[in-house]
Amino acid sequence: MAIAFYSVAEPFGEFSNFAPYGVELDGRWYPTVEHYFQAMKFRDAGHAEAIRRAANPKLAKQLGHSRRIPLRDDWEAAKVEVMRTAVRKKFATHPALAALLLGTGDAELIEAAPSDYFWGCGQHGGGQNWLGRILMEVRAELRSQAEG
Numbered sequence: 001m002a003i004a005f006y007s008v009a010e011p012f013g014e015f016s017n018f019a020p021y022g023v024e025l026d027g028r029w030y031p032t033v034e035h036y037f038q039a040m041k042f043r044d045a046g047h048a049e050a051i052r053r054a055a056n057p058k059l060a061k062q063l064g065h066s067r068r069i070p071l072r073d074d075w076e077a078a079k080v081e082v083m084r085t086a087v088r089k090k091f092a093t094h095p096a097l098a099a100l101l102l103g104t105g106d107a108e109l110i111e112a113a114p115s116d117y118f119w120g121c122g123q124h125g126g127g128q129n130w131l132g133r134i135l136m137e138v139r140a141e142l143r144s145q146a147e148g
């Protein structure tokens with residue numbers, strides 16, 4: 001069985017990085033995982049802070065796509081671990097979300113993002129689905145913690 005998610009307002013939208021579940025990382029509070037992920041793209045502290053303070057995750061993503069400020073040079077190598085850190089923290093911070101994730105059992109989790117072939121499955125399902133993979137990793141970690 002597979003569970004596809006994308007829009008925050010639809011079933012399992014809590015798994016989207018746009019869902020309003022904040023995380024504290026590196027001593028700062030980020031309103032969503034998306035805010036953190038986009039801010040981490042930049043060494044420029046001012047731009048990273050502007051992203052952290054963005055009014056919503058869509059705006060955070062837009063600011064993260066600006067190339068007026070250069071991306072950190074190791075971003076391609078770092079981005080999966082940055083995402084893993086933020087998603088892990090999201091589920092550690094919000095126990096009801098951890099229960100929701102555990103409740104998906106062994107279902108394959110798929111970010112059904114039609115235009116994202118890296119984090120999501122893309123338009124025809126052939127994308128790499130890295131967000132789904134990370135969610136399944138975090139689910140396995142939560143399960144082994146629960147089993148002691």
Ligand SMILES: Nc1nc(O)c(N)c(N[C@@H]2O[C@H](COP(=O)(O)O)[C@@H](O)[C@H]2O)n1
Pocket residue numbers: 006007008016017018034037061064111113116119131
């Ligand atoms: N546009 C959009 N809307 C949503 O509701 C989404 N969940 C996403 N996907 C997320 O976009 C992020 C990656 O963005 P980059 O292009 O790599 O900066 C990542 O958080 C996806 O999960 N997109």
